[in-house]
Amino acid sequence: MSEYIGAPSELAQRAQAKLDTLPLNMLQEAGISRDRSTYFLNIAYPSMQAMPEANPSQVLRETETRNGQCVALYMHVPFCTAECYYCHYYKLFRKPPEVVDSYLDTVRQELQMQSQRFGGLEAASVYVGGGTPSYMSAGQIDRFFQSIHENVSVQGDAEISFEMHPESVTDDRLAVLQAHGVNRINIGIESFSDELLRSENRRHTAEEARAAYNRAVSAGFRNVNLDLIYGLKGQTVPMWEESLQAVSDLQPASATMYYLRLKRGTPEYQLWKRHPETFPTDDELLLMHAMNFEHMEGDQGYVQNPVDWFIRDPKYFHTYQDHNWRRSDETQLLGIGPSAYSYVGGWQYYNKNDTDQWQQEVSAGNLPIWKGECLTGDEPMRRTVMLGMKMGMDRSSFAQTYRTDVIEAFPETWDRLHQLGLVDISSDAVDLTYTGKLFADEVGQQFYSDQMKGRMEAIDPELVSTTWPQFNQ
Numbered sequence: 001m002s003e004y005i006g007a008p009s010e011l012a013q014r015a016q017a018k019l020d021t022l023p024l025n026m027l028q029e030a031g032i033s034r035d036r037s038t039y040f041l042n043i044a045y046p047s048m049q050a051m052p053e054a055n056p057s058q059v060l061r062e063t064e065t066r067n068g069q070c071v072a073l074y075m076h077v078p079f080c081t082a083e084c085y086y087c088h089y090y091k092l093f094r095k096p097p098e099v100v101d102s103y104l105d106t107v108r109q110e111l112q113m114q115s116q117r118f119g120g121l122e123a124a125s126v127y128v129g130g131g132t133p134s135y136m137s138a139g140q141i142d143r144f145f146q147s148i149h150e151n152v153s154v155q156g157d158a159e160i161s162f163e164m165h166p167e168s169v170t171d172d173r174l175a176v177l178q179a180h181g182v183n184r185i186n187i188g189i190e191s192f193s194d195e196l197l198r199s200e201n202r203r204h205t206a207e208e209a210r211a212a213y214n215r216a217v218s219a220g221f222r223n224v225n226l227d228l229i230y231g232l233k234g235q236t237v238p239m240w241e242e243s244l245q246a247v248s249d250l251q252p253a254s255a256t257m258y259y260l261r262l263k264r265g266t267p268e269y270q271l272w273k274r275h276p277e278t279f280p281t282d283d284e285l286l287l288m289h290a291m292n293f294e295h296m297e298g299d300q301g302y303v304q305n306p307v308d309w310f311i312r313d314p315k316y317f318h319t320y321q322d323h324n325w326r327r328s329d330e331t332q333l334l335g336i337g338p339s340a341y342s343y344v345g346g347w348q349y350y351n352k353n354d355t356d357q358w359q360q361e362v363s364a365g366n367l368p369i370w371k372g373e374c375l376t377g378d379e380p381m382r383r384t385v386m387l388g389m390k391m392g393m394d395r396s397s398f399a400q401t402y403r404t405d406v407i408e409a410f411p412e413t414w415d416r417l418h419q420l421g422l423v424d425i426s427s428d429a430v431d432l433t434y435t436g437k438l439f440a441d442e443v444g445q446q447f448y449s450d451q452m453k454g455r456m457e458a459i460d461p462e463l464v465s466t467t468w469p470q471f472n473q
């Protein structure tokens with residue numbers, strides 16, 4: 001049992017008892033253990049760090065269509081009022097309204113350019129993320145959605161999500177969002193401990209976070225997701241339990257429970273490397289994770305799907321994430337804005353992660369692309385499994401896309417994962433087991449090809465020896 005002041009709570013004991021039944025030592029020997037700094041391997045395949053710079057004219061030539069394109073649309077809004085110390089996203093701080101206005105001009109141009117590129121655009125889902133989309137004023141949000149509606153035909157039943165920081169969940173913004181058909185609000189809460197909120201520079205209290213949630217619900221939003229993070233520096237197991245309890249007291253439609261991802265090279269990562277004792281230990285992190293299942297699923301009746309998301313009712317299932325991960329080979333993902341990620345016509349690429357450069361390229365009429373590539377051979381299948389396993393794979397849709405069964409495509413990897421108790425394989429699906437859910441990122445990482453591992457090795461040899469210990473045997 002991990003160390004903390006006072007006796008472990010009933011919830012912590014239950015979660016620990018569950019963990020005690022798992023073969024954690026065997027998993028560790030097999031290279032399956034949580035590493036907070038390798039999450040980036042599972043966001044794109046291969047990770048952005050291993051992607052070459054892409055040639056925008058080549059991408060355009062190879063992906064242009066004339067008959068319209070149905071996409072899951074991601075819009076990146078790169079503005080925040082200040083920096084939260086843990087955050088790993090691309091963002092800019094305290095920019096004046098005219099900078100946001102100029103960003104909005106470029107968003108409109110980029111959307112026009114993309115609509116021309118594909119001969120029209122249709123969106124099956126829309127996700128507005130950041131940064132902090134609610135940094136924009138109500139008037140700016142109105143302009144933002146006008147640009148979308150002018151250039152994209154959003155399907156009538158499309159999920160339209162919008163991220164908000166508690167400090168900017170205001171009635172005027174909520175009214176504009178509603179007028180534009182936004183039907184899912186995502187509020188960053190992160191913790192219900194005022195001490196942690198202060199130490200991470202969140203700029204709101206737990207009480208203000210609750211008020212923001214209640215304001216969104218009172219405005220008529222039923223589908224409100226709350227983001228929380230466990231593993232923050234200074235966080236104890238009882239502090240996490242307090243946050244878990246506070247979330248379930250609100251009974252939101254869904255809640256995301258992220259473990260703290262540490263981005264290499266950031267001050268937070270350096271602190272963890274130099275002073276790991278500042279953060280919860282690996283055992284505590286795992287215990288907090290197991291507590292999420294005990295509390296949210298066991299006590300509260302939520303269901304985790306996909307990994308990290310707990311939903312109260314299937315009607316609140318996160319469609320955009322389904323398009324992005326499980327249906328990653330059927331759905332085209334189109335990213336607009338600096339640093340946005342796209343997967344279109346077999347090409348995956350990132351937009352420039354610098355707002356000035358992104359604006360220069362768009363103004364010059366160029367696709368504002370930075371890194372990316374078109375995967376070949378069995379690599380698209382590997383990408384599909386790596387992302388799809390966050391939700392579970394449907395064997396027949398995989399077979400339809402790739403003309404081969406997913407198990408037959410990677411028999412040895414599945415065999416090993418099955419022997420380690422990480423996956424359930426049935427005739428129609430492959431799913432993570434309870435243990436697999438605890439190590440979902442690590443399961444996905446097993447599908448990296450030797451070629452891609454070789455690329456990662458060139459970037460960071462230590463990464464390969466810790467993530468794929470069996471790689472060089």
Ligand SMILES: C[S@@+](CC[C@H](N)C(=O)[O-])C[C@H]1O[C@@H](n2cnc3c(N)ncnc32)[C@H](O)[C@@H]1O
Binds near residue numbers: 130189
């Ligand atoms: C773009 S932010 C959400 C909206 C808004 N900017 C806010 O902070 O309230 C998206 C979410 O990513 C999560 N996040 C950011 N950095 C993270 C990290 N290093 N590890 C895990 N989750 C992180 C946080 O839960 C955050 O709410």
Ligand code: SF4
Binds near residue numbers: 089130132165
């Ligand atoms: S967590 Fe949200 S508000 Fe904080 S820096 Fe990241 S994007 Fe900005």
